[in-house]
Amino acid sequence: GAGVSQSPRYKVTKRGQDVALRCDPISGHVSLYWYRQALGQGPEFLTYFNYEAQQDKSGLPNDRFSAERPEGSISTLTIQRTEQRDSAMYRCASSLRTDSYEQYFGPGTRLTVT
């Protein structure tokens, strides 16, 4: 079956622009996670949702970052007024149930801010 998909796979943007990154979880998965992964580092937790409810957003670096999942399926991570330090791989993961620990990761979106 289809795995987690993310789009775009690559995004180059100029400093100060807003970007929206999309995550399409595995069909039927109720929990969705966003991570940021710097080169040579492990994924860093940003936020997660159960259905459409954002349960934890403690990892979002500042108020330029926001995420939503309005219908409990597709999610969008938005970064406003991008800065060069926002350049990273942004990964999405989903899990089947709210009490399921196993996460399935997507291929990521490589964001480059010039």
Added chain:
Amino acid sequence: QQQVKQSPQSLIVQKGGISIINCAYENTAFDYFPWYQQFPGKGPALLIAIRPDVSEKKEGRFTISFNKSAKQFSLHIMDSQPGDSATYFCAAQDTGGFKTIFGAGTRLFVKA
């Protein structure tokens, strides 16, 4: 308190040898400890996981050893193969919430 410390950063092992990667944590609220395998250009994929009520879990050539009192856990890859060459991440999740803290990763290279 939220950190998971992983070592070594990189590891070179001969084919057929044993690869050992170590992790340490501080937060005693963690109750699930997965290991993820990541190949270049791909997302991490769950390899094996353990809960703190057991000291060891084995799946094929992969074994997790868990020392609750020392707050340490390790991944052992027996009979390492070139196809095992990848980056391995340990992680920890806490009860109730699903905030996952990852280690920095270990790049494993298995020489043929």
